[in-house]
Amino acid sequence: MSVARNTLVQSSLTLGSRVLGMVRDILLIAKIGAGPVGDAWATAQQFPNLFRRIFAEGAFASAFVPIYARTLEAEGHEAARAVAQEALRVLFAATAALTILAQIFMPWVLLLIHGGQADDPANYALAVLLTRITMPYLTFMAIAALLSGVLNSAERFILSAGAPTLLNLSLIPAAFVAPSAEKTALAAAVAYFIAGLLQAGVLWWGVRRQKVHISLIGWPRMTPAVRKVLKLAIPGTIAASGTQINIIVSQSLASFEVGAKSWLYAADRLYQLPLGLVGVAVGVAILPRLSKAARALDESGSRRTMDEGIGLAMALTLPAAAALMIAPVFLIDVFFTRGEFLLSDAQMSGHALFHFAWGVPAFVLIKVLAPAFFAREDTKTPMRYALTSVLINTVLGAGLFFWMKSNGEAGFIGLAIATSIAAWVNTFLLATTLMRRGWYTPGPRLVSGVVRAALSTAVMSAAVWFMLQNLAVIQAQVLNSRILAAVVIVLTGGVIYAFAALLTGAIRISDIRQALRR
Template identity: 90%
Template sequence: MSVARNTLVQSSLTLASRILGMVRDILLIAKIGAGPIGDAWATAQQFPNLFRRIFAEGAFASAFVPTYARTLEAEGAEAARDVAQEALRVLFAATAALTIVAQIFMPWVLLLIHGGQADDPESYGLAVLLTRITMPYLTFMAIAALLSGVLNSAERFVLSAGVPTLLNLCLIPAAFVAPDAEGTALAAAMAYFVAGLLQAGALWWGVNRQKVRLSLIGWPRLTPAVKKVLKLAIPGTIAASGTQINIIVSQSLASFEVGAKSWLYAADRLYQLPLGLVGVAVGVAILPRLSRAARASDDGSSRQTMDEGIGLAMALTLPAAAALMIAPVFLIDAFFTRGEFLPSDAAMSGSALFHFAWGVPAFVLIKVLAPAFFAREDTKTPMRYALVSVVINTVLGAGLFFWMKSNGGAGFIGLAIATSVAAWMNTALLAMTLLARGWYTPGPRLVSGVVRAALATAIMSAAVWFMLQNLPEIRAELWDSRIASAAAIVFAGGVIYAFAALLTGAIRISDIRQALRR
C-alpha cells in the first residue's frame, strides 16, 4: 500500500476514535469541571495517557517493528513468532511488576507529578486513589503495543488503529453513572481498567487470525533476540515519547496552580487531534516501508517515502495549527464550556492552546522524522534528542512558570510556551542529523508542496478570521448554538482549505488518485 493509503486507514479510524473522544471529554469535563477534583482526575489520566501514547500510538511499535520484520524476512514466521512471544512475556512481567510497585508507593510517586497539592489531603488522596485504579492500564497497553507491532509488520493497520475506540466507548457511559464530580471521576477511572482489558483482548484475537500463536504462560527469558528488541525498544520508546514526557513535566509544574491541570488538559484535547490523526498515522504508515528500504539500501525509495510522509503531514497539519492559533478561546468555549466548566475556565485554557498550537507542526514532524532512525535500528540518537527537549522544557517551563506567577500572571501559560519550544528544538536536531548523515535530503517537490500548503493555509486563515468577525450573525442563523457555530466554521474552513490547496497545487487530483490506488 502507498503511504497515503495506509495513512488514510490509520487516520479514518483514529478520526472516529477522536470524535468519540471529544464526546467523552465534553461530557466528563462538564461533570467534573476545573478545580481540585478536576486536577485530581487530570493527574489520574497522566499515566494512562502517557502509556497509551507511548504504546498504542506507535512509539513502542516503532522500535519493535524493524526487529520483528527483519527476523520475519530473514528467518521465517516461526522465528519471528518466537521473538514476539519471548518479548511479550518479558514486557508483561516488567510492566506488571512496575504496576504493583507503583500501587504500593503511589502516595510518594504522586509527589513528583502532583506535589503542588500535597498539602490538601482530600484532593491529594483522591488523586492517589484514582491513579491506583488507572495504573493497570500500563500492562494492558504494553501487551497491546507488541500485538499491534505484529499486525503492523504485516501491514494490517485496521485493528490496531481501531481499538482505541474501545477506550472512549467505555468512558462515555461513566459520565452518567454518578450525580457528582467525585463519583464521575471514580467511575471514569474504573472504565480505564475495563477498556485496557478489552483493547488487549481485541488485538490478541487479531494476531491469532494472522496465525501468529502467542502465549503469556511461561517464564520470561532474556534471550539474545529479546535483548536486541529491548536494546532498541527502550531508547526508541523514550525517543518517540519526548512530547508526552514534556507534557508530564508541564502537568507536574501546573500542580502548583489550582485549576491549571484542568485548563491544560482541555487544551491538550484539541491540539492532540492533529498529532493523533496525522503525525502518528503517517509515522506508523511509513515505518515498514522505510525498514524495507533500509535493508535493501534503497536510498531512492527511502527519500520518496519520507517526502510523501512529510508532505502529507504538513499539508494536513498547517491548517489545523493555524485554526487553533486564530480561535483558541472560541474553540475551547464552544466544545467544553458547560456544567462545571465555566467561561472563565475556557479563557484560561484557550490562552494555553494558542501557545501549544504553534508547536503542533513540530509535534507532528517528530513523529514523521523519528521513523527514519528507527528503520535503521538507531533508536539512541532520537532518544538523546528527546531527552534534550525534556531538559529544555523543564528548565524553560519552570523559569517561565514561576516568573509569570511572581509578576501576577498565569504561570501555566509559560508551560505551554516551553513545550512548543522544546518540540521545535527536537525537530531541528532530528532534521539536521538526517541531513548530516546523508540519510535524507528533501526533494524539490516537497519544498514546493510545503510552500503551496502554507499559501493555502493563509487563504483559509483569512476566511476563518472573517467568519469570526461576523460570529454574531453566524450564531443567529444556527439557533444561537456555540457548538453548532464552531462546527460550521471548522467545516467551512476545511472546505476552503481543500479548494485553496487544489488552487495552489498543494494537493493535486492525480496525486490523490495515485495514492489511493494499490
C-alpha cells in the same frame, strides 16, 4: 499499499476514535469541571495517557517493528513468532512488576507529578486512589503495543488504529452513572481499567487471525533476540515519547496552580487531534516501508517515502495549527464550556491552546522524522534529542512558570510556551542529523509542496478570521447556536483550504486517487 492509503486507513479509524474521545471529554469535563477534583482526575489520566501514547500510538511499535520484520524476512514466521512471544513475556513481567510497585508507593510517586496539591489531604487522597485504579493500563498497553507491532509489520493497521475506540466507549457511560464529580471520576478510572483489558483482548484476537500464535504462559527469558529488541525498544520508546514526557513535566509544575491541570488538559484534547490523526498515522504508515528500504539499501525509495510522509503531514497539519491559533478560546468554549466548566475556564485554557498550537507542526514532524532513525535500528540518537527537549522544557518551563506567577500572570501559560519551544528544538536536531548523515535530504517537490500548503493555509486563515469577526451574524443564522456556528466555521474553513490547496497544487487529484486506490 501507498503511504497515503496506509495513512488514510490509520487516520480514518483514528478520527472515529478521536470524535468519540471529544464526546467523552465534553461529557466528563462538564461533570467534573476545573478545580481540585478536575486536577485529581487529570493526574489520574497522566499515566494512562502517557502509556497509551507511548505504546498504543506507535512509539514502542516503532522500535519493535524493524526487528520483527527483519527476523520475519530472514528467518521465517516461526522465528519471528518466537521473538514476539519471548519479548511479550519479558515486557509483561516488567510492566506488571512496575504496576505493583506503583500501587504500593503511589502516595510518594504522586509527589513528583501532583506535589503542588499535597497540602490538600482529601483531594490528594482522591488523586492517589484514581491513579491506582488506572495504573494497570500500563500492562494492558504493553501487551497491545507488541501485538500492534506484529500486525503493523504485516501492514495490517485496522485493529491497531481502531482499538483505542474501546477506551472512549468504556469511558462515555461513566459520565452518566454517577451523581457527583468525585464519583464520576471514580467511575471513569474503573472504565480505564476495563478498556485496557478490552484493547489487549481485541488485538490478541487479531494476531491469532494472522496465524501468529503467541502465549503468555511461560517464564520470561532474556534471549539474544529479546535483548536486541529491548536494546532498541527502550531508547526508541523514550525517543518517540519526548512530547508526552514534556506534557508530564508541564502537568507536574501546573499542580502548583489550582485549576491549571484542568485547563491544560482541555487544551491538550484539542491540539492532540492533529498529532494523533496525522503525525502518529503517518509515522506508523511509513515505518514498514522505511525498514524495507533500509534493508535493501534503497536510498531513493527511502527518500521518496519520507518526502511523501512529510508532505502529507504538513498539508494536513498546517491548517489545523493555524485554526487553533486563530480561535483558541472560541474552540475551547464551544467544546467544553458547560456544566462545571465555566467560560472563565475556557478563557484560561484558550491561552494555553494558542501557545501549544504553534508547536503542533513540530509535534507532528517528530513523529514523522523519528521512524527514519528507527528503520536503521538507531534509537539512541532520537532518544538523546528527546531527552534534550525534556531538559529544555523543564528548565524553561519552570523558569517561565514561576516568573509569570511572580508578575501576577497565569504561570501555566509559560508551560505551554516551553513545550512548543522544546518540540521545535527536537525537530531541528532530528532533521539536521538526518541530512548530515546523508540519510535524508528533502526533495524539491516536498519544498514546493510545503510552500503551497502554507499559502493555502494563509487563505483559509484569512477566511476563518473574517468569519470570527462576524460570529454574531453567523450564529443568528443557525438558531443562535454556538455549536452550529462552530460547525459552519470549521466546515467552511476546511472547504476553503481544500479549494486553495487544489488551486495551488498543495494537494493534487492524482494523490487523492492514489490514496483511495487499493
